[in-house]
Amino acid sequence: MSKKLPTRQEDYSAWYNELVKRAGLAENSAVRGCMVIKPYGYAIWEKMQRTLDDMFKRTGHENAYFPLFVPKSLFEAEEKNAEGFAKECAVVTHYRLQNDPDKPGKLRVDPNAKLEEELIVRPTSEAIIWSTYKNWIQSYRDLPLLINQWANVVRWEMRTRLFLRTAEFLWQEGHTAHATATEAVAETRQMLDVYAEFAEEHIALPVVKGVKTPNERFAGAEDTYCIEALMQDGKALQAGTSHFLGQNFAKAFDVQFANKEGGLEHVWGTSWGVSTRLMGALIMAHSDDEGLVLPPKLAPIQVVIIPIYKTGELDALIERIRPIQQGLAQRGISVKLDARDTERPGFKFAEWEMKGVPVRLAIGARDLDAGTVEAARRDTKQKLQLPLADVVDSVDKLLNDIQLNIYTKAKSYRDAHTTRVDTYDEFKAVLDGEGGFVVAHYDGTSETEELIKEQTKATVRCLPLNEPDEDGVCIVTGKPSTRRAWFARAY
């Protein structure tokens, strides 16, 4: 723990990579582009999963599990979706290995065990799921069908980055079917709201809710809604998407239902997902040059207690600390007592700082005699003397304060880095200067969007929902516009 991280200022990218490793979150594996999620990182992901899963169930969804593999003929049924993912598909072609006759002790693919039809490792599950829904849906009474799946998916990527872009990642994918377009759109928007609430209240991550332009839409969707967040290097990150699929998959897989009048109609679909990419957002939005900063609601360890003692006095001190530890645990606070006698307090401080534990309590016999406990906040590094008498209440309140402060800080940063511009020069100057979101009029055409992307590397992150229309002119072509888009360079 003695070695310092590269600073964000020096090299944001190196800072991120080092932090992910040093905090014990994840590492690269022997498989190109696939990561190992280490126990501490996985514990955070588990907290995310548990919270989201509860939110999905409260909104009426059930979990199920569909196959990892998609036969090629099903995969290609929805053409736009297939085309969108074709270039990043891992393909299973054989189902057996055999001893390599040329290399003793080695194996080779058995040429006689070639599949008649190749299997695609799911990059997303619409195809396999809609081919199943065909058998599950006959009548309006079978609708809505509200299903979610927690799964791994594979999208072959050339340039990968821990959590942010990996060949295999973990996610959830909701897939719902409805009798009307209105209901499906309402579901799409509801799940966007669920994602936004989760991001803001649990990850402490302020997000903009919006709709994607056709260029950035999910392959096979009629509309893609998203939440977009800002990282500390001024780049945006798409943190979740919710798609209105129209009747595209219902038509591709011939999923029809008998309506109340007895007529046959294709059903309307949605799909929505968040992934381990959220881990990347969490890390990049809040952490600092000393390591991870975790919002208390997602911290596997919320409070670490470090005994401060002279040689030989540890056991006696621990006896006095136990009631504090137990009091916190009884309040439902996740607390760890770092009683290692092999490391000095300074080393422990740095280690738990690196791991982003929200509150550190350093407790010595003298403090206890004086009826106080020294607390340190990870977010502000502020130190506080807490009265021993109500240490549990104080810590509980402190955790709430930290959760709120982390959000507020990220929100201030985001607001300070969201710039309205009216000319292309200003647009470029902001991007090359402080970065962040640039809010500008453009003529709404794919051509202009692509031109801007080529010239500035910025994309339309979204057209925000709930923003009033505004007349203006395109910063590039001067053509009329009725709405500002949020642009940014993005992960």
Added chain:
Amino acid sequence: MSKKLPTRQEDYSAWYNELVKRAGLAENSAVRGCMVIKPYGYAIWEKMQRTLDDMFKRTGHENAYFPLFVPKSLFEAEEKNAEGFAKECAVVTHYRLQNDPDKPGKLRVDPNAKLEEELIVRPTSEAIIWSTYKNWIQSYRDLPLLINQWANVVRWEMRTRLFLRTAEFLWQEGHTAHATATEAVAETRQMLDVYAEFAEEHIALPVVKGVKTPNERFAGAEDTYCIEALMQDGKALQAGTSHFLGQNFAKAFDVQFANKEGGLEHVWGTSWGVSTRLMGALIMAHSDDEGLVLPPKLAPIQVVIIPIYKTGELDALIERIRPIQQGLAQRGISVKLDARDTERPGFKFAEWEMKGVPVRLAIGARDLDAGTVEAARRDTKQKLQLPLADVVDSVDKLLNDIQLNIYTKAKSYRDAHTTRVDTYDEFKAVLDGEGGFVVAHYDGTSETEELIKEQTKATVRCLPLNEPDEDGVCIVTGKPSTRRAWFARAY
């Protein structure tokens, strides 16, 4: 729901297949050998997962996640393990599709996107995990390493059966590393005990704990411990395994640690797993000709309330039922009120019977006026009048009784179908008669074991732990034996 199941007597196999479908647990998918786990089945699996996960954490394990793919060169490093799984490996050879020039709108594998090294879809994760542990373990201070993973795995199977044998299945796999053989063996045995406790207390499934013969050992293990259960058709089912790996994987992947004296040693390993196969065990052990019978601890719905009413009186009745429903929910009982006005009570009774809900409350206005509620137990089909005044306590007690009764019934069946025999003729007669476990002496050689398997289709399920030695003679060869083995025909 009107159609009856085939009876167990008529056709046990058809009964099982139909039950799995009709109870909404799982179905076959468009992918050969892969199943879709439907919401009701997945809800049971989730309860299993949650309970097991808590047990793993209480015994000091942490979750992590390792890649789905294993490069062939890593896969073949531990030769016995590789050999054991080589014949059932799905292999990824390509990472891209392209438009098929011969078939517009269709895709084909891009011949230019062939992987330099093939990737095996994990049939089990020892190889990828031990190749990672190499970097995680340097010193005795890094040990023990106690990690579990929840994941999907793929073993290509020719003859598949929902839950019992599928090409893809869900499981957990624990992988631990230790400084000494003694400690690793203790871990192996501890996890066997965890599995046995889970099986008996939650699945209500009596199990025998034992050790496998070398013939039946996990490929790459020094010893395989297992829990074995008996199904209602007299066939055994291996419900969980825990392997002592010795130093095999540590040597294959060169995982060494510096001991306290500064010397280098290879570490000692274990692995242990249970899978969605447990769903098959649960279904087959307890269910009857009317459908599923679920132990209350794993039932997604523990109590279903069915209002009994005359036309027009439903709303008023529901108002009176609500307090009962809320009372049960507050006690932590999972309760569903089936207030559908479109189906008759008899239809609902059959449907919830098929789904195995442990307790059914049929409630009419007249019952409530009389201060009683009619309860029906799913396990015994017994009907009881519960006093309305303490219906929550009564139902709570009833659920405990049911959990216990289901276990006791399965245990009685198992004990009644466990036969000690001393001759090969008796052995065969029992197998061809009532089946079950046949407890017999054999000479302990692989040859005799294989001969018995060929002639009777029975295998050594295990050599039970905690059984006293006993002198005897092999039923086949007449050679001396010091211990009886448990044989059975098995899933």
